[in-house]
Amino acid sequence: xxxxxxxxxxxxxALAMILLFFIVPLAAxxxxxxxxxxxxxxxxxxxxxxxxxxxMIFTLVIVAISTALIGIIAIAIGGxxxxxxxxxxxxxxxxxxxxxxxxxxxxxxQVMRTFLAKNGLMNNVLISLGILTPLQTTGFLDWRxxxxxxxxxxxxxxxxxxxxxxxxxxxxxxxxxRNLGASRMRILIEIVLPQVAGTLLVGLILSFVTMMxxxxxxxxxxxxxxxxxxxxxxxxxxxxxxxxxxxALGMISLLLTAGxxxxxxxxxxxxxx
Amino acid sequence: xxxxxxASIILGLATTPAAAADLxxxxxxxxxxxDYVNDYLAPLFEKENPGAKVRVVGTxxxxxxxxxxxxxxxxxxxxxxxKWDVDVAVVHEKFAGPLVADGxxxxxxxxxxxxxMVTSEKAKLALGANVDGYVMPMFSSQTAIAYNPATVxxxxxxxxxLVSWAKENPKQFGYNGIKGGASGVSFVMGWIxxxxxGDATKLMNGPFEEAETKKWDKAFASLKDFTxxxxxxxxxxxxxxxxSRGEIAMGPVWVDMFYSWKADGKLPPEMKLILPAxxxxxxxxxxxxxxxxxxTELAEKFVALATxxxxxxDGIVKRFNWYPGIDAKFVQPELDKASWDKLFVDITPDDLAxxxxxxxIAPYNKAILEAYEKNVAN
Numbered sequence: 287x288x289x290x291x292x293x294x295x296x297x298x299x300a301l302a303m304i305l306l307f308f309i310v311p312l313a314a315x316x317x318x319x320x321x322x323x324x325x326x327x328x329x330x331x332x333x334x335x336x337x338x339x340x341x342m343i344f345t346l347v348i349v350a351i352s353t354a355l356i357g358i359i360a361i362a363i364g365g366x367x368x369x370x371x372x373x374x375x376x377x378x379x380x381x382x383x384x385x386x387x388x389x390x391x392x393x394x395x396q397v398m399r400t401f402l403a404k405n406g407l408m409n410n411v412l413i414s415l416g417i418l419t420p421l422q423t424t425g426f427l428d429w430r431x432x433x434x435x436x437x438x439x440x441x442x443x444x445x446x447x448x449x450x451x452x453x454x455x456x457x458x459x460x461x462x463x464r465n466l467g468a469s470r471m472r473i474l475i476e477i478v479l480p481q482v483a484g485t486l487l488v489g490l491i492l493s494f495v496t497m498m499x500x501x502x503x504x505x506x507x508x509x510x511x512x513x514x515x516x517x518x519x520x521x522x523x524x525x526x527x528x529x530x531x532x533x534a535l536g537m538i539s540l541l542l543t544a545g546x547x548x549x550x551x552x553x554x555x556x557x558x559x
Numbered sequence: 560x561x562x563x564x565x566a567s568i569i570l571g572l573a574t575t576p577a578a579a580a581d582l583x584x585x586x587x588x589x590x591x592x593x594d595y596v597n598d599y600l601a602p603l604f605e606k607e608n609p610g611a612k613v614r615v616v617g618t619x620x621x622x623x624x625x626x627x628x629x630x631x632x633x634x635x636x637x638x639x640x641x642k643w644d645v646d647v648a649v650v651h652e653k654f655a656g657p658l659v660a661d662g663x664x665x666x667x668x669x670x671x672x673x674x675x676m677v678t679s680e681k682a683k684l685a686l687g688a689n690v691d692g693y694v695m696p697m698f699s700s701q702t703a704i705a706y707n708p709a710t711v712x713x714x715x716x717x718x719x720x721l722v723s724w725a726k727e728n729p730k731q732f733g734y735n736g737i738k739g740g741a742s743g744v745s746f747v748m749g750w751i752x753x754x755x756x757g758d759a760t761k762l763m764n765g766p767f768e769e770a771e772t773k774k775w776d777k778a779f780a781s782l783k784d785f786t787x788x789x790x791x792x793x794x795x796x797x798x799x800x801x802x803s804r805g806e807i808a809m810g811p812v813w814v815d816m817f818y819s820w821k822a823d824g825k826l827p828p829e830m831k832l833i834l835p836a837x838x839x840x841x842x843x844x845x846x847x848x849x850x851x852x853x854x855t856e857l858a859e860k861f862v863a864l865a866t867x868x869x870x871x872x873d874g875i876v877k878r879f880n881w882y883p884g885i886d887a888k889f890v891q892p893e894l895d896k897a898s899w900d901k902l903f904v905d906i907t908p909d910d911l912a913x914x915x916x917x918x919x920i921a922p923y924n925k926a927i928l929e930a931y932e933k934n935v936a937n
Contacts, residue, residue, distance in 0.1 A: 336937075337932040337937055341936075341937070403801075403804065404804070405804040405806055507793065510735070510738065510739070510793075510936075512937075513738070517738060524623070525928065526925065
């Protein structure tokens with residue numbers, strides 16, 4: 287019995303931390319979402335859908351597109367790092383690809399804002415190269431800007447996980463395929479990818495959840511309509527002091543991410559059994 | 560949570576030492592408000608009143624800053640403190656009404672000489688609440704449409720003309736919606752004043768009637784149409800940014816920000832302002848003195864100095880490009896011609912008097928913002 291007590295005591299600090307700083311605020315936020323004046327109801331949710339239904343779809347579409355692009359680019363980079371034949375190119379790529387990972391989202395937003403603007407750096411370069419005329423330029427400071435910022439920032443993270451998994455693969459399977467004359471593309475898709483699919487999925491899900499919660503990028507690139515739910519939540523609190531609808535919106539984005547988390551859980555359960 | 564907050568505030572108060580001649584000034588707003596008092600007003604005041612020492616505390620930008628001041632007053636009122644720890648506070652227009660209604664403030668306007676120089680309606684009614692006598696406007700801020708005369712030789716003089724201009728020049732008008740700062744909010748409020756089927760003066764002066772909020776459907780439908788033809792910018796500064804890069808030709812801005820950017824060389828010097836009919840909203844910030852201020856007399860002296868024509872000319876107009884809180888005609892003799900011209904050439908005092916509107920009273924304000932999100936943004 288004292289041993290069990292000791293064990294409990296040892297767990298207690300961690301448990302208290304989780305309770306105090308995670309469970310309690312989360313519960314308060316969920317309860318707050320249903321609070322209307324001094325009774326409970328769904329009014330906050332009705333208002334959320336009334337005002338922000340297009341933003342919900344926008345958020346989901348933006349994050350889904352970003353996740354897909356991140357996946358494709360991460361596979362391409364990871365694949366080249368594993369199967370590339372030019373050692374110098376591989377070394378350069380290995381050195382370069384991680385950089386964006388160490389840049390905070392807010393800085394990414396700020397960089398992209400000046401880079402992607404209508405008369406920003408990107409278009410100026412294209413104009414001076416003679417590819418575009420000043421009249422043909424368009425700014426990318428809308429949903430495209432958000433997608434570009436997300437992909438740029440999150441790809442290295444997924445690639446890091448993916449390249450690690452690919453590097454620890456048993457090389458003999460790759461060598462065998464090579465000996466039988468398979469192209470590198472085919473090796474990547476048919477031999478390497480299936481073996482690292484689990485890692486890829488984990489990386490993409492973590493990215494998805496991270497992107498759902500980013501406020502700075504949509505705020506800096508496209509805080510207008512439609513925008514992402516995070517910007518709406520901030521607006522509800524800052525402009526209206528309306529925590530009810532903010533909580534409801536928070537719960538809605540929680541449900542959106544929960545859908546993804548479910549896929550992840552299913553996958554890991556399947557893997558274990 | 561609120562009790563905890565109040566408790567900690569009270570605890571904080573109990574431990575703050577207060578010397579007799581310390582004048583505590585609490586101000587909402589950006590860092591420039593704190594700098595204004597620290598670098599300019601406080602030294603001036605201390606020179607005129609030997610022995611006095613001004614301490615200034617900033618509570619942060621936007622409504623949240625004023626909200627903190629209100630909460631501080633609330634806490635001290637609930638604690639039944641004999642003397643509060645604030646002598647002078649600077650609050651946004653929206654909060655002056657509730658402070659007066661709660662009986663927290665001293666009616667001091669008639670006791671100081673500059674009180675008679677305040678002619679603006681905004682010093683009597685703050686978003687529909689009667690605050691006459693309790694507040695002295697520190698400055699007045701105004702929104703207007705900025706444009707580049709090189710690309711827009713004949714700027715639209717009214718919202719009506721603006722609509723047709725925007726149709727002919729798609730994506731050349733930019734504003735920051737309602738989530739990116741008050742210049743966009745102000746543009747939307749002006750739109751409702753111009754095109755709403757209801758009575759605009761009722762929106763500005765009250766009373767609030769639910770039926771009035773149903774009269775904006777047509778205005779919002781046309782605003783949605785207008786917005787698809789416009790560019791949405793990322794904020795107050797975002798609009799100025801895009802103007803400076805020539806990405807848009809026209810957009811609503813805060814007048815003081817516009818002039819500050821111009822002075823810093825961040826905007827082309829030829830940029831101009833116009834206040835379209837029937838007008839756009841602006842708002843003052845007010846000096847208030849708590850009824851239980853520990854140094855009432857000194858506080859009155861401080862506000863008297865801060866609203867004197869000389870300080871209004873030097874500090875408010877010249878340094879910060881704000882419009883004076885007191886009547887501009889008292890300020891003009893104190894100003895050199897260049898400074899006067901800078902502030903009043905594009906928008907004349909007459910324009911300001913006829914087209915510088917107040918924001919709608921609080922409940923309409925909220926209803927318009929929500930209707931915008933529902934009808935235009937979603």
